[in-house]
Amino acid sequence: xxxxxxxMEPIAWILQMLxxxxxxxxxxxxxxxxxxxxxxxxxxxxxxxxxxxxxxxxMYAVLLLVVSFHAFNGLRAILLDTTAGMExxxxxxxxxxxxxxxxxxxxLYLLFSI
Amino acid sequence: MVRFKIRRYDGEKSYWQSFExxxxxxxxxxxxxxxxxxxxxxxxxxxxxxxxxxxxxxAMKINDRPxxxxxxxxxxxxxxxxxxxxxxxxVIKDLITEFDGFFEKHKAVKPYLIRKDDNYxxxxxxxxxxxxxxxxxIFTLCIKCGACYSVCPAAxxxxxxxxxxxxxxxxRFCADSRDEGQKERYEIASSPNGVWRCHLAxxxxxxxxxxxxxxxxxxxxxxxxxxxxxxSLLGW
Amino acid sequence: MGVSGWFKFKGRSLFSWAFTFQRLTGVVxxxxxxxxxxxxxxxxxxxxxxxxxxxxxxxxxxxxxxxILLVLCGVFHGVNGFRIILHEFGIAYEYxxxxxxxxxxxxxxxxxxASYVMYSLxxx
Numbered sequence: 486x487x488x489x490x491x492x493m494e495p496i497a498w499i500l501q502m503l504x505x506x507x508x509x510x511x512x513x514x515x516x517x518x519x520x521x522x523x524x525x526x527x528x529x530x531x532x533x534x535x536x537x538x539x540x541x542x543x544m545y546a547v548l549l550l551v552v553s554f555h556a557f558n559g560l561r562a563i564l565l566d567t568t569a570g571m572e573x574x575x576x577x578x579x580x581x582x583x584x585x586x587x588x589x590x591x592x593l594y595l596l597f598s599i
Numbered sequence: 600m601v602r603f604k605i606r607r608y609d610g611e612k613s614y615w616q617s618f619e620x621x622x623x624x625x626x627x628x629x630x631x632x633x634x635x636x637x638x639x640x641x642x643x644x645x646x647x648x649x650x651x652x653x654x655x656x657x658a659m660k661i662n663d664r665p666x667x668x669x670x671x672x673x674x675x676x677x678x679x680x681x682x683x684x685x686x687x688x689x690v691i692k693d694l695i696t697e698f699d700g701f702f703e704k705h706k707a708v709k710p711y712l713i714r715k716d717d718n719y720x721x722x723x724x725x726x727x728x729x730x731x732x733x734x735x736x737i738f739t740l741c742i743k744c745g746a747c748y749s750v751c752p753a754a755x756x757x758x759x760x761x762x763x764x765x766x767x768x769x770x771r772f773c774a775d776s777r778d779e780g781q782k783e784r785y786e787i788a789s790s791p792n793g794v795w796r797c798h799l800a801x802x803x804x805x806x807x808x809x810x811x812x813x814x815x816x817x818x819x820x821x822x823x824x825x826x827x828x829x830x831s832l833l834g835w
Numbered sequence: 836m837g838v839s840g841w842f843k844f845k846g847r848s849l850f851s852w853a854f855t856f857q858r859l860t861g862v863v864x865x866x867x868x869x870x871x872x873x874x875x876x877x878x879x880x881x882x883x884x885x886x887x888x889x890x891x892x893x894x895x896x897x898x899x900x901x902x903i904l905l906v907l908c909g910v911f912h913g914v915n916g917f918r919i920i921l922h923e924f925g926i927a928y929e930y931x932x933x934x935x936x937x938x939x940x941x942x943x944x945x946x947x948x949a950s951y952v953m954y955s956l957x958x959x
Contacts, residue, residue, distance in 0.1 A: 598861075
């Protein structure tokens with residue numbers, strides 16, 4: 486049985502690719518809906534009515550999850566590419582995971598409070 | 600007359616020195632360096648051996664691009680030729696760089712056939728079809744010149760990064776039908792300094808003087824490593 | 836050599852440019868993500884006043900240039916990222932040069948179109 490450490494890297498690699506692919510779709514959709522239809526789409530009332538629809542809420546939750554993972558894992562890759570980052574990789578991995586969870590949880594909190 | 604601007608290093612300081620070389624058609628940069636050494640500056644230090652692109656000793660940055668000096672024609676380079684040691688390697692003197700680390704990394708991936716029935720007393724003939732050879736042939740052509748490592752952005756910032764050449768050697772053996780040591784090499788390749796630090800800059804494949812395609816080898820090794828790990832995780 | 840090794844372009848191919856921009860745009864987008872999440876906190880004010888005042892600044896002609904730059908970052912990162920994913924799955928590695936050119940052109944075209952739509956929406 487592989488240790489958790491050695492299994493993390495291939496899983497992170499595959500997830501980085503998967504989240505990238507999912508985002509190509511969802512980010513395009515998100516950007517289209519907010520910036521390419523009309524300016525009314527960004528009025529407060531419009532935003533609230535859109536976000537409270539269950540389909541949109543679910544879509545935003547998924548988008549939040551994949552974006553947070555991809556962004557923080559990407560930063561992790563950049564940091565681990567340096568000797569300094571590699572030597573302190575336990576710290577880097579912990580901080581990155583914290584950052585990812587914070588972003589995701591905070592975003593979820595916003596999504597369900599408005 | 601072609602002006603050669605060479606970045607020299609005497610152990611303490613780095614400085615440029617220029618020489619005028621009478622270039623003839625067919626003259627290589629290596630011949631020009633020998634000319635400079637014999638006629639102008641006998642202390643100029645560089646590595647060279649076979650003069651025919653097979654030993655990998657004379658790789659250096661020529662006009663900002665890593666090439667084999669023995670395979671680069673002077674008259675294709677313009678009026679001024681800039682010669683520098685390879686990037687990402689510690690310079691010992693002038694154009695000679697430290698290669699111990701590079702070779703250590705190569706050794707670390709176990710670049711030899713690993714078989715359970717290894718028996719020197721009774722050697723066995725191992726058969727291989729042309730198709731099986733084609734799977735890895737191109738990766739056998741590496742001459743360990745270090746050009747790929749010198750342009751790799753991961754190698755620039757991570758001293759212990761295995762590098763394209765070592766991982767190409769690892770894949771060359773993993774893909775060899777006669778080999779049985781894949782698991783061992785996958786473990787080495789998936790160390791923190793291994794395949795996961797490659798992000799497909801692909802410059803290595805662009806500068807390889809033997810067209811070995813190290814970027815492709817690293818991708819193939821990464822896939823095989825990832826699936827091997829995931830398979831054992833799921834108990835398949 | 837250090838991080839300056841990520842920014843060497845002399846004597847390198849287009850592939851090095853693509854790599855560096857992928858990294859740069861990634862970092863820019865990460866920073867934008869954090870800014871975006873913070874900015875969205877304004878929605879918590881149920882009267883809508885905080886949000887509308889932020890929108891008044893950020894969705895305007897003056898901010899359009901930042902929006903266009905951000906879209907460039909996002910489109911390039913996504914399109915180039917797709918090319919990288921293709922190669923990481925072992926697809927079309929032999930055609931990597933034409934693919935790089937094609938995908939860069941696609942990124943620029945998509946960016947120009949998105950910029951044009953945003954420009955016309957602010958009454959350009």
